[in-house]
Amino acid sequence: EAGVAQSPRYKIIEKRQSVAFWCNPISGHATLYWYQQILGQGPKLLIQFQNNGVVDDSQLPKDRFSAERLKGVDSTLKIQPAKLEDSAVYLCASSFQDRVTEAFFGQGTRLTVV
């Protein structure tokens, strides 16, 4: 079974630039998550999709972050403009459904904003 695919693995940008991350979840998984993991902290949920609808985006900084999941499969997370404090690993995860099932994680994208 193929895992959760993310790209790119690493990205370095200057502040105020924009960046986009891509995620392809495990086939058949209805729920997709984007987490932000700052060094020394646990993953923080940014946004959760159920198919192509947003279930939770309460911690997404909507003035600069956006995410979409067209057709309920792949997803992109965008930051525009980036700030220094956005430096983190961005993790994508998917699960068969949002309850009582484990999440499968991708390798993550390490973003450095300079």
Added chain:
Amino acid sequence: AQSVSQHNHHVILSEAASLELGCNYSYGGTVNLFWYVQYPGQHLQLLLKYFSGDPLVKGIKGFEAEFIKSKFSFNLRKPSVQWSDTAEYFCAVNVNTGGFKTIFGAGTRLFVKA
């Protein structure tokens, strides 16, 4: 707000020592509980999970965890650690707040000396 606390940020043990990592959560409703592990250079993966039934759950690689509802705790244990257990361990809680979402603790970095 719901939260997950992991008591130790860094733990150093010698091989064959016993391990216990603490995890407490704040949420009064029904929870599903997880421990995830991240080995160096790898993605997060599930170690074990509790949904219902026997509060003592067994996971991969000899790990187990006990759910104590009255203490809002889900501590991870292993009787005898190995060098290969060196990793970061995350406790996570899945809660229903009008939609199910998973909240992670800050993680515990374990280093096992050979």
